[in-house]
Amino acid sequence: MIRMLLRVLGREYARPLRRTVALMTTTAIAEGLSYALLVPVLNALFGSTPGDAWPWLAAFGAAVAAYAALRYISDLSGFRVGAALLRGLYHRLGDHLARLPVGWYESGRVGEVSVLASRGVLQAMSVIAHLLAPFVSACVTPLTITVVILAFNWQLGLAALAAAPVVAAIQIRTARSTAAGDAERTERDQEATARVVEYLQAQPVLRAGGRTAERFRLLDDSLRDVERASRRSTRSALPGVLGLTLTVQAMFTVLLVLGTHLALGGSIGAAETLTILVLAARCADPLLSLSDIGGSLRGARTVLAGLDTVLRTEPLPEAAEPVQPVGRDVRFESVTFHRGGRTVIDDVSLSVPEGQRLAVVGPSGAGKSTLLQLLARFHDVDTGAVRVGGVDVRAIDPEVLMAQIAIVFQDVWLFDGTIEENVRLGRPDAGAAEVRAAATAARLDEVIERLPGGWATNVGEGGALLSGGERQRVSIARALLKNAPIVLLDEVTSALDPVNEAAVHEGIERLMAGRTVVMVAHRMRTVRRADRVVFLDGGRIVEDGSHDELLQAGGRYAEYWDLSLTPAASD
Structure with missing residues (x-):
């Protein structure tokens, strides 16, 4: 004892x-x-x-x-x-x-x-x-x-x-x-x-x-x-x-x-x-x-x-001599990852050049979100390597890696504090003008203007006092304030009303501008603006190309695109 x-x-x-x-x-x-x-x-x-x-x-x-x-x-x-x-x-x-x-x-x-x-x-x-x-x-x-x-x-x-x-x-x-x-x-x-x-x-x-x-x-x-x-x-x-x-x-x-x-x-x-x-x-x-x-x-x-x-649970190992990434490109090299006895990612290789956008599409459970998690090093791969700026993420200091990446999740978590405090999580030392500029770019200023407390409004635990669209705008403002060169987006507009979806899309476009982007999307309108699209199923890439190329191929991606154009999908 x-x-x-x-x-x-x-x-x-x-x-x-x-x-x-x-x-x-x-x-x-x-x-x-x-x-x-x-x-x-x-x-x-x-x-x-x-x-x-x-x-x-x-x-x-x-x-x-x-x-x-x-x-x-x-x-x-x-x-x-x-x-x-x-x-x-x-x-x-x-x-x-x-x-x-x-x-x-x-x-x-x-x-x-x-x-x-x-x-x-x-x-x-x-x-x-x-x-x-x-x-x-x-x-x-x-x-x-x-x-x-x-x-x-x-x-x-x-x-x-x-x-x-x-x-x-x-x-x-x-x-x-x-x-x-x-x-x-x-x-x-x-x-x-x-x-x-x-x-x-x-x-x-x-x-x-x-x-x-x-x-x-x-x-x-x-x-x-x-x-x-x-x-x-x-x-x-x-x-x-x-x-x-x-x-x-x-x-x-x-x-x-x-x-x-x-x-x-x-x-x-x-x-x-x-x-x-x-x-x-x-x-x-x-x-x-x-x-x-x-x-x-x-x-x-x-x-x-x-x-x-x-x-005694060991954190992910840190490199004895961390390497500084020299670029902002992203690569997956023969990556395989298992979880719970199941192969979630199976021998995936792909690259995203600096400043370009990759969209990952596929059915639920295909491993799309797991790709983002491996890139942010929420887990370590079982085989292969994930590289940022040519450097294996396992060789990068964790703080340096996270400084390179801004993440916007579908399920946004806000801390029980004010709107300003939650936005400042992106960069605590930012000046007031920078915080306001990020809020304007994310169209969060529209939300702040109609709230009685303005910037001092308490969002409640998890952001419970704000709507889903309002929480998402706070998350985008936070990512904009961080100003990271790599942006990961995970189904950010899958459950928003049209007004909030339009506002969030505008904020997302400003967030993606000039940055390396990997996005997971169900709403196909966001996919069209990607430089490259991969269709993931069962942890494997089954289709790869631009939006137009995949439509002309008439494969799985084309089926998804056709479904997105039907009235039921639009509703």
């Missing part, structure tokens, strides 16, 4: 955590040793001169006061270290997530990252602030008391010590038997979180379908899975709880019987027997608490394992 915690926190946080653990261990030993003074206190009380107990009683009080001071210092240290490491872990997790390839963020990651970044981090830090001190005390204090008993009477000490391996075996067996249940519970929690997010996002569809009064079956099923997983986890921990309780009771009974036998035989005094039984009783409480503490630690360990898995 401690090793995993140190691995998750990172090397820079190892020293304060080790100091805290050492302080907690010292406190637990001091607690156990303080009880050793009960032996002379009770011997004096039950002896011929009870007044002799006062010095020992004062020493016992001083020892308890010293223990209390150490406990205060160690608990305070635990809280402070936990609070400091909480911030550090958030920063480390955030920095690492920012370095992971965009392709890592699949839909199934939403619930996982949400749980880990919220409850998971807090649960991991609660180990230091709330669980570590009781756990160290529950393990070290009984062992110290056992050593004290062994010092006064070796028979009773050995009898108490015999319980240690039994308790350890029970804890290990319980941890193993509950590991699968805890992992399943965590997995179900993540799935349920993802379903809750999905349920909230699906509200417009559910309401449009008249299902507002119905239960959402997928969410209900995931919540029932959480309930069943919780039951199984609880049942798997029950034998360990019972076994620990029975072991502690058996240990006390053995000490009681053995102590009575030794006292009756004259091997030990009654006062010493009573003291040792008091010490044994004092061992019981921390040992019994191991059940609750162990369950909490196992839950935290599962979360730590999830955090450890994410933090």
Whole structure:
């Protein structure tokens, strides 16, 4: 547990955590040793001169006061270290997530990252602030008391010590038997979180379908899975709880019987027997608490394992000596890419000279968007190479590569801030005049003029307070402000009304002017202005040429073009 915690926190946080653990261990030993003074206190009380107990009683009080001071210092240290490491872990997790390839963020990651970044981090830090001190005390204090008993009477000490391996075996067996249940519970929690997010996002569809009064079956099923997983986890921990309780009771009974036998035989005094039984009783409480503490630690360990898995996920490798691209052309050289056991891109080769436009057309699932993602290095190719300016994207510094590329997606994501803040993401250091010029070029100024807050209008999470066309104009303004030499467009007008489509097309034309462009399009009007068109199907290029050449060939592209001219397609 401690090793995993140190691995998750990172090397820079190892020293304060080790100091805290050492302080907690010292406190637990001091607690156990303080009880050793009960032996002379009770011997004096039950002896011929009870007044002799006062010095020992004062020493016992001083020892308890010293223990209390150490406990205060160690608990305070635990809280402070936990609070400091909480911030550090958030920063480390955030920095690492920012370095992971965009392709890592699949839909199934939403619930996982949400749980880990919220409850998971807090649960991991609660180990230091709330669980570590009781756990160290529950393990070290009984062992110290056992050593004290062994010092006064070796028979009773050995009898108490015999319980240690039994308790350890029970804890290990319980941890193993509950590991699968805890992992399943965590997995179900993540799935349920993802379903809750999905349920909230699906509200417009559910309401449009008249299902507002119905239960959402997928969410209900995931919540029932959480309930069943919780039951199984609880049942798997029950034998360990019972076994620990029975072991502690058996240990006390053995000490009681053995102590009575030794006292009756004259091997030990009654006062010493009573003291040792008091010490044994004092061992019981921390040992019994191991059940609750162990369950909490196992839950935290599962979360730590999830955090450890994410933090050990390797970002895409960076070149030791990055190469600066010397041009703005784009090339795919025999590129093959697999995902989920399926070949998404299959031996694709094509080139886009600097300043020209390539349109990628094809049916859904053909791999069109994946081509853009490989060019932006959201993933690394399995074979072949993607080159920008003659340089393999894997040899280019990631920041340099992203500075060369502006991307406009179909699904625009805006951050919960003002319109100006979202536009400035393209180039944060841009002047006010440059931001306004980009907005005008994207026809975003028309949107700003009719909004009560103007540039200071809050767009809401994901841009929910703006329409789809308005969000797309913000995205184009952001790309224009970035002023990158290579532009990637992914279905940017596939779901816009005619007014917004016309405005977005105008903004897109200004964005593409003089730049190298790779565009994925369903609306064929944007394809006509491309210098070259490739028709992609099943991850392979099946047709390649200009718009006019492909129409004359009468192949798949011509069929798509004819369909786009029908009234149904136009509607």
